[in-house]
Amino acid sequence: xxxxxxxxxxxxxxxxxxxxxxxxxxxxxxxxxxxxxxxxxxxxxxxxxxxxxxxxxxxxxxxxxxxxxxxxxxxxxxxxxxxxxxxxxxxxxxxxxxxxxxxxxxxxxxxxxxxxxxxxxxxxxxxxxxxxxxxxxxxxxxxxxxxxxxxxxxxxxxxxxxxxxxxxxxxxxxxxxxxxxxxxxxxxxxxxxxxxxxxxxxxxxxxxxxxxxxxxxxxxxxxxxxxxxxxxxxxxxxxxxxxxxxxxxxxxxxxxxxxxxxxxxxxxxxxxxxxxxxxxxxxxxxxxxxxxxxxxxxxxxxxxxxxxx
Amino acid sequence: xxxxxxxxxxxxxxxxxxxxxxxxxxxxxxxxxxxxxxxxxxxxxxxxxxxxxxxxxxxxxxxxxxxxxxxxxxxxxxxxxxxxxxxxxxxxxxxxxxxxxxxxxxxxxxxxxxxxxxxxxxxxxxxxxxxxxxxxxxxxxxxxxxxxxxxxxxxxxxxxxxxxxxxxxxxxxxxxxxxxxxxxxxxxxxxxxxxxxxxxxxxxxxxxxxxxxxxxxxxxxxxxxxxxxxxxxxxxxxxxxxxxxxxxxxxxxxxxxxxxxxxxxxxxxxxxxxxxxxxxxxxxxxxxxxxxxxxxxxxxxxxxxxxxxxxxxxxxxxxxxxxxx
Numbered sequence: 001x002x003x004x005x006x007x008x009x010x011x012x013x014x015x016x017x018x019x020x021x022x023x024x025x026x027x028x029x030x031x032x033x034x035x036x037x038x039x040x041x042x043x044x045x046x047x048x049x050x051x052x053x054x055x056x057x058x059x060x061x062x063x064x065x066x067x068x069x070x071x072x073x074x075x076x077x078x079x080x081x082x083x084x085x086x087x088x089x090x091x092x093x094x095x096x097x098x099x100x101x102x103x104x105x106x107x108x109x110x111x112x113x114x115x116x117x118x119x120x121x122x123x124x125x126x127x128x129x130x131x132x133x134x135x136x137x138x139x140x141x142x143x144x145x146x147x148x149x150x151x152x153x154x155x156x157x158x159x160x161x162x163x164x165x166x167x168x169x170x171x172x173x174x175x176x177x178x179x180x181x182x183x184x185x186x187x188x189x190x191x192x193x194x195x196x197x198x199x200x201x202x203x204x205x206x207x208x209x210x211x212x213x214x215x216x217x218x219x220x221x222x223x224x225x226x227x228x229x230x231x232x233x234x235x236x237x238x239x240x241x242x243x244x245x246x247x248x249x250x251x252x253x254x255x256x257x258x259x260x261x262x263x264x265x266x267x268x269x270x271x272x273x274x275x276x277x278x279x280x281x282x283x284x285x286x287x288x289x290x291x292x293x294x295x296x297x298x299x300x301x302x303x304x305x306x307x308x309x
Numbered sequence: 310x311x312x313x314x315x316x317x318x319x320x321x322x323x324x325x326x327x328x329x330x331x332x333x334x335x336x337x338x339x340x341x342x343x344x345x346x347x348x349x350x351x352x353x354x355x356x357x358x359x360x361x362x363x364x365x366x367x368x369x370x371x372x373x374x375x376x377x378x379x380x381x382x383x384x385x386x387x388x389x390x391x392x393x394x395x396x397x398x399x400x401x402x403x404x405x406x407x408x409x410x411x412x413x414x415x416x417x418x419x420x421x422x423x424x425x426x427x428x429x430x431x432x433x434x435x436x437x438x439x440x441x442x443x444x445x446x447x448x449x450x451x452x453x454x455x456x457x458x459x460x461x462x463x464x465x466x467x468x469x470x471x472x473x474x475x476x477x478x479x480x481x482x483x484x485x486x487x488x489x490x491x492x493x494x495x496x497x498x499x500x501x502x503x504x505x506x507x508x509x510x511x512x513x514x515x516x517x518x519x520x521x522x523x524x525x526x527x528x529x530x531x532x533x534x535x536x537x538x539x540x541x542x543x544x545x546x547x548x549x550x551x552x553x554x555x556x557x558x559x560x561x562x563x564x565x566x567x568x569x570x571x572x573x574x575x576x577x578x579x580x581x582x583x584x585x586x587x588x589x590x591x592x593x594x595x596x597x598x599x600x601x602x603x604x605x606x607x608x609x610x611x612x613x614x615x616x617x618x619x620x621x622x623x624x625x626x627x628x629x630x631x632x633x634x
Contacts, residue, residue: 018512025514026426032418033427036440036488039481043443043450046457101348109345118349120623125356127535127619129542131577132363132608135584139601140362155588167359170352200338221445228447230545231577235584257449257545264452264549280549284453288446295445 047288050281058275067244068254070263070276079245080283083158083253084227090162090249091169091226096219099173107181108203126171134235137164142236146250153250156238164232169222176221180214181207183309217301224294228287230257256287367605369598378606383579387600394607397579400472401541404575407476408483408540413533416487424495425517444485451482452549460550472573478546483536490532494525527629531622538618542611544577580607
C-alpha cells in the first residue's frame with residue numbers, strides 16, 4: 001500500500017487569486033458602507049457653514065419681527081415655527097387616534113383574514129406620494145371640510161395642510177404602534193383572561209400600558225415626520241413665498257419646509273438676493289436639529305420596549 | 310404561531326363569557342370594537358375618497374386628450390393644446406435609472422458589509438446609528454445637500470440644475486432605506502446556510518454570492534422596489550435643486566429635457582406647478598380641462614407607477630413570508 005503523504009499547510013491555503021478577490025470584495029463593500037457616513041458629514045457641513053454665514057451677518061431684530069419676507073431681509077423664524085407647530089398639532093390630532101385605533105384593531109381583534117386585507121391597504125396609503133396628498137388637501141379637504149366649517153377660511157390654509165399631513169402619517173403611527181403591541185408577550189393576555197378580564201379590559205388595561213413606550217416612539221416619529229413634510233404644506237398651506245405672523249389655522253401660512261420650497265422656487269435668482277440664500281440653510285439647520293433630536297428620543301423609546309420583552 | 314395561540318385564547322374567553330354572562334350584553338366591549346373598526350374604516354375611506362376625487366377630476370383630460378396629454382409639454386396656459394407631461398415622464402424615468410444604478414448597488418453593498426463582514430466594534434455601531442439617523446432626515450434637507458454639492462461645489466461635473474444632479478440627490482435620499490431593508494433581508498438568512506457553504510470549502514464571498522444573496526433576494530427586491538417608488542414620488546428636494554435659477558417655478562415651458570446635461574423636470578414637479586397655477590389668470594382652459602384637471606390626470610399617471618411598484622413589492626414580501634413561515 002502506497003502511503004499518502006500528510007498534506008502540507010500550503011496545500012490547504014486558498015489560491016492567491018481567490019484570496020486577492022476576497023480582499024478586494026471586502027474593501028469595496030466597506031467603501032459602500034462608508035458612503036453613508038460621508039453623506040451625513042456632507043449634510044452637517046453644508047448646513048452649518050451656510051447657516052453660519054447667515055447667523056453672523058443677519059441683523060437679529062429681523063429674525064424676531066413680524067413675518068417671513070426673506071427677499072426684504074425680514075426673517076421672522078417664529079412665523080415659520082408657529083405654522084409648523086400648528087400643522088404638526090393638527091396632523092397628530094388626525095393621525096394619533098386613527099393610527100392607534102387601527103393598530104389596536106389589527107393587533108388584538110382582527111382575524112388572520114381581515115389582517116391580510118387591511119394591512120396591505122394601509123401600506124397602499126403609506127406609498128401615496130406627498131404631492132398627491134397636497135393636491136387632495138387643497139382641492140378636496142379645504143373646500144369640503146375646512147371652508148364648510150369656517151366660511152372665512154382661505155383657499156389654502158394651515159388646517160387643510162395639517163389634515164393632509166395627518167393622513168400621510170396614519171400608516172406610520174399604525175405600523176409602529178402595532179409592532180409595539182404585538183411584542184407584548186401573550187402570557188400577559190392569557191393571565192388577564194384567566195382572571196376573567198374581557199377583551200376591552202385586556203386591550204386598554206394590559207396591552208396598551210405594556211406597549212406605552214412603543215406608542216410614545218410612534219408619536220414622536222410621526223411628529224418628526226410631520227415637521228419635515230414639505231409638499232402637502234407647500235401646496236395646501238396657502239401662502240406664497242412670504243407670510244405675516246399668524247396663529248389662526250384657517251389662514252394661509254408658511255411652515256419651515258414650505259418656506260424653503262417657495263424660496264427656492266421663486267422667480268428671482270436666489271443666489272443674488274442678499275441673505276435669502278443662506279437663510280434657506282438657516283431654516284434647514286433649525287429643521288434638521290429639531291427632527292434629529294426627536295428621532296434620537298424616539299430611538300430611546302424603541303430600545304426600551306425591545307429590552308422589556 | 311403567536312397568532313394561533315392568541316385566537317384560541319380569545320375563543321376560550323368567549324365561551325366562558327357566554328356561559329357566565331348569558332343575558333348581559335358587553336356594551337363597553339361592543340362600543341370599543343366599533344370605535345376601533347371605525348378608525349380603520351375612516352382611514353380606508355379617506356384613501357377611497359382621495360382616489361375617487363383624483364380620478365374624477367382627471368377623467369376629462371384622461372379620456373378627452375390622453376395621447377396629446379402624454380406627448381405634450383409644459384405650457385404656460387391651460388388652454389394650450391400642446392399641454393402635457395412628456396418631459397415629466399422622461400425626467401422621472403431618468404431619476405429611476407439613477408436610483409437603480411447608484412442607490413441599489415451602494416445600498417446593497419453597504420448592507421452586505423454591515424451584516425456579513427463587519428465585526429461588532431465601535432465603527433460598525435457608529436455606521437449603523439448614522440444610517441438610522443439619515444433615514445429620518447426630512448427630504449427638503451437632502452435638497453439643500455444637493456444644492457450645495459451639485460449646484461455649487463461640483464458644478465463643473467453636473468452642470469448645475471440638471472438631471473444628473475436630480476438623479477444623484479434622490480439616489481442619496483433613498484440610500485438609507487435601501488441599506489436598512491436589505492440588511493433586514495440578509496439578517497433573516499439562516500446561519501445553517503452559511504455554515505453549509507463554509508463546510509464545502511467556499512470562501513466568505515462565495516458563501517455570500519451563492520448562498521446568502523439568492524436566499525435574501527426577494528426581501529432585498531421588496532425594499533428596493535419600495536425605495537424606487539419613494540424616489541419617483543418625491544418632489545421637495547427637486548424643487549430645491551431645480552429652482553435655483555428660477556426656471557422651474559416660473560417658466561417650466563422652457564424646461565426642455567433633451568439630455569442629462571440640461572434643465573429637468575419630473576412627474577411630481579409637473580403636478581406641483583400645475584396645482585400652483587390652478588385658480589390663476591393663466592388657467593383659461595375649458596371647464597374641467599384646466600390646470601387642476603391636468604394636475605389630477607398627472608397624479609393618476611404617477612399613482613399608476615407608484616402603486617404598481619408598491620403592490621408588487623408587498624405581494625412579493627407576503628408570498629415569501631408565507632413560504633418560509
